[in-house]
Amino acid sequence: MFTLLQKESRAPATCPGPASTQDLDSNYGDGLERECSRKPDQKVPEFCGVGDPTAMLSSDSSYLSSRGGIIKWFWDSAEEGYRTYHMDEYDEDKNPSGIINLGTSENKLCFDLLSRRLSQSDMLRVEPSLLQYPDWRGHQFLREEVARFLSFYCKRPTPLKPENVVVLNGCASLFSALATVLCEVGEAFLIPTPYYGAITQHVYLYGHVRLVCVYLDSEVTGLDTRPFQLTVERLEMALQRANSEGVKVKGLILINPHNPLGDIYSPGELRDYLEFAKRHELHVMVDEVYMLSVFEKSAAYCSVLSLEGLPDPQRTHVMWATSKDFGMSGLRFGTLYTENRDVATAVASLCRYHGLSGLVQYQMAQLLRDRDWINQVYLPENHARLKAAHTYVAGELRAMGIPFLSRGAGFFIWVDLRKFLPEATFKEEMLLWRRFLDNKVLLSCGKTFECKEPGWFRLVFSDKAHRLCLGMQRVRQVLGGKSQVAEEPRSCQTQEPRSQRR
Amino acid sequence: MFTLLQKESRAPATCPGPASTQDLDSNYGDGLERECSRKPDQKGIINLGTSENKLCFDLLSRRLSQSDMLRVEPSLLQYPDWRGHQFLREEVARFLSFYCKRPTPLKPENVVVLNGCASLFSALATVLCEVGEAFLIPTPYYGAITQHVYLYGHVRLVCVYLDSEVTGLDTRPFQLTVERLEMALQRANSEGVKVKGLILINPHNPLGDIYSPGELRDYLEFAKRHELHVMVDEVYMLSVFEKSAAYCSVLSLEGLPDPQRTHVMWATSKDFGMSGLRFGTLYTENRDVATAVASLCRYHGLSGLVQYQMAQLLRDRDWINQVYLPENHARLKAAHTYVAGELRAMGIPFLSRGAGFFIWVDLRKFLPEATFKEEMLLWRRFLDNKVLLSCGKTFECKEPGWFRLVFSDKAHRLCLGMQRVRQVLGGKSQVAEEPRSCQTQEPRSQRR
Numbered sequence: 001m002f003t004l005l006q007k008e009s010r011a012p013a014t015c016p017g018p019a020s021t022q023d024l025d026s027n028y029g030d031g032l033e034r035e036c037s038r039k040p041d042q043k044v045p046e047f048c049g050v051g052d053p054t055a056m057l058s059s060d061s062s063y064l065s066s067r068g069g070i071i072k073w074f075w076d077s078a079e080e081g082y083r084t085y086h087m088d089e090y091d092e093d094k095n096p097s098g099i100i101n102l103g104t105s106e107n108k109l110c111f112d113l114l115s116r117r118l119s120q121s122d123m124l125r126v127e128p129s130l131l132q133y134p135d136w137r138g139h140q141f142l143r144e145e146v147a148r149f150l151s152f153y154c155k156r157p158t159p160l161k162p163e164n165v166v167v168l169n170g171c172a173s174l175f176s177a178l179a180t181v182l183c184e185v186g187e188a189f190l191i192p193t194p195y196y197g198a199i200t201q202h203v204y205l206y207g208h209v210r211l212v213c214v215y216l217d218s219e220v221t222g223l224d225t226r227p228f229q230l231t232v233e234r235l236e237m238a239l240q241r242a243n244s245e246g247v248k249v250k251g252l253i254l255i256n257p258h259n260p261l262g263d264i265y266s267p268g269e270l271r272d273y274l275e276f277a278k279r280h281e282l283h284v285m286v287d288e289v290y291m292l293s294v295f296e297k298s299a300a301y302c303s304v305l306s307l308e309g310l311p312d313p314q315r316t317h318v319m320w321a322t323s324k325d326f327g328m329s330g331l332r333f334g335t336l337y338t339e340n341r342d343v344a345t346a347v348a349s350l351c352r353y354h355g356l357s358g359l360v361q362y363q364m365a366q367l368l369r370d371r372d373w374i375n376q377v378y379l380p381e382n383h384a385r386l387k388a389a390h391t392y393v394a395g396e397l398r399a400m401g402i403p404f405l406s407r408g409a410g411f412f413i414w415v416d417l418r419k420f421l422p423e424a425t426f427k428e429e430m431l432l433w434r435r436f437l438d439n440k441v442l443l444s445c446g447k448t449f450e451c452k453e454p455g456w457f458r459l460v461f462s463d464k465a466h467r468l469c470l471g472m473q474r475v476r477q478v479l480g481g482k483s484q485v486a487e488e489p490r491s492c493q494t495q496e497p498r499s500q501r502r
Numbered sequence: 503m504f505t506l507l508q509k510e511s512r513a514p515a516t517c518p519g520p521a522s523t524q525d526l527d528s529n530y531g532d533g534l535e536r537e538c539s540r541k542p543d544q545k546g547i548i549n550l551g552t553s554e555n556k557l558c559f560d561l562l563s564r565r566l567s568q569s570d571m572l573r574v575e576p577s578l579l580q581y582p583d584w585r586g587h588q589f590l591r592e593e594v595a596r597f598l599s600f601y602c603k604r605p606t607p608l609k610p611e612n613v614v615v616l617n618g619c620a621s622l623f624s625a626l627a628t629v630l631c632e633v634g635e636a637f638l639i640p641t642p643y644y645g646a647i648t649q650h651v652y653l654y655g656h657v658r659l660v661c662v663y664l665d666s667e668v669t670g671l672d673t674r675p676f677q678l679t680v681e682r683l684e685m686a687l688q689r690a691n692s693e694g695v696k697v698k699g700l701i702l703i704n705p706h707n708p709l710g711d712i713y714s715p716g717e718l719r720d721y722l723e724f725a726k727r728h729e730l731h732v733m734v735d736e737v738y739m740l741s742v743f744e745k746s747a748a749y750c751s752v753l754s755l756e757g758l759p760d761p762q763r764t765h766v767m768w769a770t771s772k773d774f775g776m777s778g779l780r781f782g783t784l785y786t787e788n789r790d791v792a793t794a795v796a797s798l799c800r801y802h803g804l805s806g807l808v809q810y811q812m813a814q815l816l817r818d819r820d821w822i823n824q825v826y827l828p829e830n831h832a833r834l835k836a837a838h839t840y841v842a843g844e845l846r847a848m849g850i851p852f853l854s855r856g857a858g859f860f861i862w863v864d865l866r867k868f869l870p871e872a873t874f875k876e877e878m879l880l881w882r883r884f885l886d887n888k889v890l891l892s893c894g895k896t897f898e899c900k901e902p903g904w905f906r907l908v909f910s911d912k913a914h915r916l917c918l919g920m921q922r923v924r925q926v927l928g929g930k931s932q933v934a935e936e937p938r939s940c941q942t943q944e945p946r947s948q949r950r
């Protein structure tokens with residue numbers, strides 16, 4: 001039996017990306033990770049707008065095309081940063097002084113439940129039809145199951161139709177395919193900031209589509225009810241700015257529940273955004289990948305699929321995957337729901353490059369149809385564990401006097417560390433990020449989410465108690481000014497939430 | 503338990519595609535499968551068009567159902583290294599080292615895994631070429647490659663036209679020579695098309711041809727002279743069922759002319775009869791190319807559970823060498839022998855090389871005129887008589903009248919299919935339903 005090595009996670013969450021349209025060609029800034037591992041004799045470029053990437057890359061490889069060079073650069077820049085983490089990953093037995101990862105948004109709390117369910121004998125079935133070339137939209141039995149599943153969990157008034165479902169190997173692929181089929185090269189999607197930075201690559205690497213940022217900030221002004229609130233007014237402003245710069249915007253990306261804010265849009269807000277999009281004939285891609293990860297019962301989540309009478313159903317496309325809600329980012333299973341046959345067909349045509357193994361399709365169908373397990377075992381336990389972990393981390397943050405946003409959804413907390421920056425610059429934010437890393441705790445800094453204001457960090461809490469405890473201790477040390485690395489989670493035993501199991 | 507419906511096959515082998523640079527925008531025809539799936543009932547269409555090995559599902563099902571195939575570990579459920587899990591890349595390196603008869607072991611760091619060779623063509627096209635640049639490809643070729651390099655990559659294919667006439671120093675029809683490669687390259691250059699690479703398929707689809715080591719080396723030397731990348735698709739590597747056919751993988755050659763521009767592709771789709779499982783591999787010594795492809799692999803990712811299963815499969819040399827390969831080759835050979843016999847009895851010429859799942863059949867004498875229009879009409883007559891073949895146009899064959907006939911299927915289906923072919927060519931219009939004379943044809947080693 002070979003050794004299953006520690007996962008070499010390629011946490012896409014911290015990939016840098018261009019923010020504004022002006023900066024698009026100039027802001028393939030060095031990945032923050034590259035900054036961190038830069039050798040002392042290399043020149044340190046500025047942070048915002050770091051020069052022409054093509055010039056940077058021209059001598060890099062005579063074997064690759066220019067777009068190949070850019071594609072490779074994305075890998076290298078992320079790789080450098082995570083090399084530090086990968087070479088020194090925390091393990092309670094083998095490497096207790098290793099780095100605690102509070103940066104990657106993965107739910108590590110329910111592997112026991114998932115392993116148990118996925119190991120049951122009904123999960124292994126081999127039929128000729130599963131081994132042969134499939135319908136690239138996905139096997140019919142799976143698309144039917146997805147339609148039933150989403151109809152139920154999105155609280156759909158009328159049932160969804162299997163023919164409007166396309167399945168493929170994850171939402172990253174879905175962004176790539178949608179960008180390619182909806183946009184010409186160089187066209188753009190609007191996206192509110194801060195946002196999950198890897199989307200920049202997903203629409204660009206194959207699709208060559210850009211993102212136009214709708215900048216949100218923490219100050220609650222006017223009719224806002226909360227920080228970083230998305231309003232139609234801000235959408236209109238961003239669109240106008242793009243138009244005036246000659247950038248053609250074809251769509252709007254909404255992430256609900258939101259990453260990294262953990263925000264949930266109200267039905268009224270969703271409708272306002274959809275009406276805005278309709279006025280301008282924009283496609284709306286709604287990423288609902290954290291749909292079932294709303295652990296606060298009081299948080300009233302509403303899927304766009306539950307709205308009656310969408311303003312523009314032909315331009316409303318809903319994305320979901322098992323990566324987050326079922327804690328299996330390595331399984332690679334994503335779905336698209338759209339009533340637009342042209343879009344569904346075009347995406348399906350690209351799905352031969354994003355194909356799902358027939359055996360995995362079978363397993364996913366088995367998983368999705370097991371409502372008893374989902375409703376009585378998995379979701380209650382998952383939510384309880386997420387809530388407990390969130391409560392713990394939130395408590396620690398309050399004890400440290402650190403402000404944060406908390407919405408009851410997702411795996412992360414959007415933390416306000418602005419007061420810890422001597423100057424409100426991204427350079428200082430990066431130095432703070434580096435101090436955390438040197439103290440063996442990995443967070444994600446706001447720059448990688450294109451946050452307008454320096455000093456915000458995303459902290460992931462969906463991990464086991466002892467790791468959270470140790471991680472928070474190390475965070476406290478950095479912010480309290482200590483430099484010693486905490487190895488012993490001395491005060492952590494009492495913190496173990498009752499419902500957590502190893 | 504839900505019903506596993508009949509597969510709605512999207513047989514990529516028969517997708518038409520633009521071959522020459524001029525035709526690029528005009529030739530996305532209807533999938534032939536759309537024709538077939540209209541009537542999936544008892545009088546349904548026999549599919550001798552899709553290149554899939556349907557002979558060994560029993561062996562594969564048995565092996566894949568064994569308990570060692572189901573293992574769930576946290577590391578398999580989490581975000582992977584997009585090049586593929588280390589344990590799998592090590593297994594692939596060992597596997598290819600053995601089966602490609604490699605003098606020195608291959609290195610895991612030169613391996614990238616992803617969800618199939620179609621994705622690999624897409625990724626390679628994108629990282630090696632600017633938009634609009636091209637790869638050379640000898641014709642006839644597996645037409646779907648046109649889409650694989652174009653849909654995302656916007657890369658074109660420049661055809662190296664081969665024809666059936668054996669001339670000069672040729673030893674066989676449709677022979678690829680360096681002279682023809684040079685001519686095609688010159689023609690592309692004169693038209694302002696920048697060629698960045700060459701695609702070789704060995705064993706060949708649709709010809710079933712195997713390149714000799716000397717020929718491989720000649721092609722690689724040609725590529726090196728012009729600084730072209732060579733993508734060698736060896737997806738039928740283990741499907742050489744004639745013992746006398748001496749197959750040589752490019753990975754077995756000592757001292758490649760240009761290792762930094764030689765990239766080898768393999769997948770389980772054909773050799774292990776599991777096109778639906780989606781598992782392909784790239785082997786290249788070029789770190790830039792491997793890295794760039796890996797960067798795109800997040801869009802071509804393989805489930806962690808499938809990666810585990812593939813590693814289990816590849817490492818089971820006993821099963822592969824003692825159960826699967828001998829039985830698979832025996833069944834392929836028997837099926838091939840049957841269909842070849844039927845073709846001879848009908849007086850139909852064909853090429854036969856002892857590799858792959860198909861026979862390249864010469865139906866030129868059945869066309870009233872040597873035109874692709876007549877070829878299409880003949881194809882249509884086959885389809886109307888409920889048998890699906892692939893016509894030469896979809897492989898960009900220069901000469902009308904060639905068809906690819908897939909034989910890697912069960913005896914009763916082959917029998918019925920050949921009866922229907924015979925009816926069309928003999929001029930009858932009645933659809934054969936009863937495989938009356940088929941029982942006695944059942945090859946001894948075949949099992950349901």
